[in-house]
Amino acid sequence: MSDFEPRDADYERRVRESFARQRAMETFGARLLRVAPGEVEIGLDFDEAFTQQHGYLHAGLVTAIVDTACGYAALSLTEPGAEVLSVEFKLNLLSPAAGEHFVARARVVRAGRNITVCAGDFYVLKNGGEKVVATMLATMMKVLKQ
Amino acid sequence: MSDFEPRDADYERRVRESFARQRAMETFGARLLRVAPGEVEIGLDFDEAFTQQHGYLHAGLVTAIVDTACGYAALSLTEPGAEVLSVEFKLNLLSPAAGEHFVARARVVRAGRNITVCAGDFYVLKNGGEKVVATMLATMMKVLKQ
């Protein structure tokens, strides 16, 4: 259940089409699991090709997934034709990205006219539970296509 | 020329060996260009496999490279046997990562006993010049291997 009202009834299609155009998401094997007004969930599996020196997922990959989830959480609340750009993000790394399956969950904290602030978390799935790996606070900007 | 004195004469070898163990850097095609005390430079070429929905390099890839450069800038000033973990980073995206060739440059802002703060920038190389794409401020923590 989301606290937000979408301004475009077709928001999920717009998010899914944009996600499908991201070659990086395909390369990383990321899957868009859930799209709700102001909320997005992305799944990812471990891939040795994207590890850092200790064999865990690289922080850049964690960032890619959480930033993407934050961006689409923001996009889900925009009017038709709008796009969203990342202005900046901050990521705190809380525990190693060690495991087989991961999920990122992002939600809009506040949607302004031009600026939307989102929070996102990256979890490793373990023994039927979840453990938080990283947490992001991000600033997104709405851009209207010309 | 660097402002810092290394505490380990063998700092460059330690940085290069750790970089070589990062499978993600190999997958991204990143190259460790320069290692000096408190300063590291990494080169990267455009690869369509890592693009976002507008065809530019994904912010997560930019993050991966600048975070790695920041981490090794910090590592270059540590004593033998020490490792460095990213505690957190903040990245501002200044212009699209559009181009063929990129370089990240990171430098230590302050090296403390446990915490080292680094700044890094990501540039696109164009017409013999450079244009800044993103800027990072990052916090690294020294960890002594058991």
Added chain:
Amino acid sequence: MSDFEPRDADYERRVRESFARQRAMETFGARLLRVAPGEVEIGLDFDEAFTQQHGYLHAGLVTAIVDTACGYAALSLTEPGAEVLSVEFKLNLLSPAAGEHFVARARVVRAGRNITVCAGDFYVLKNGGEKVVATMLATMMKVLKQ
């Protein structure tokens, strides 16, 4: 109700004594409202002496209160004798700090051996409800007194 177990039964006294030593909190008129394991709440009233050019509370004052709440949320989980320093924080400003009464709420996101990550929010109290003014993600470091 807090998710954390305190390591020092006397945690609240330590937090309150440290808060009482902060001359800035006294000058700002800040009040320590609530201390629970991993959670702290601070109240503040509007004071024209600390306004910015539009007559709202200055972002630096908002930062002072939320950073302090985050620091004490971290301190509440430490062992006797430990202190906590702010390593860094990021604050997103979501709406003007316009109103008469404010409250900051901070909670520990993850408490590590040396590093504790906290999140904090600053609200204005209005018509029996609350509106979020700013949100912080902060990194704290434990220091053991010599």
Added chain:
Amino acid sequence: MSDFEPRDADYERRVRESFARQRAMETFGARLLRVAPGEVEIGLDFDEAFTQQHGYLHAGLVTAIVDTACGYAALSLTEPGAEVLSVEFKLNLLSPAAGEHFVARARVVRAGRNITVCAGDFYVLKNGGEKVVATMLATMMKVLKQ
């Protein structure tokens, strides 16, 4: 010497008038030392009334001064009638704000149409030299008055 061209010849007067309207700056005893296109410098003296529990200047006060310097660095490059709001900032605390005299220096990193990114540092003046206390990376948004 600044790298930026002002869009308003009268930029310094606009910055100084806005600074003069900040009651918080007056209360803190902050002085606007220098205004150049894209660059601003603010001076501050130690005041026990704004200290934290160890007797150093509170991080919130450091933030207030550096954020203000960043905001006016951004404002100095805007057209007549524009104002600037802080969207967010991140501050790394590098050493205690211990000393009698301080200076904050901010500069524009990149001025976009709506978003301007600034960097700022806070120094303590000691024995004829300076020591960095904190460093900020901040996002500012231009707002046109109605």
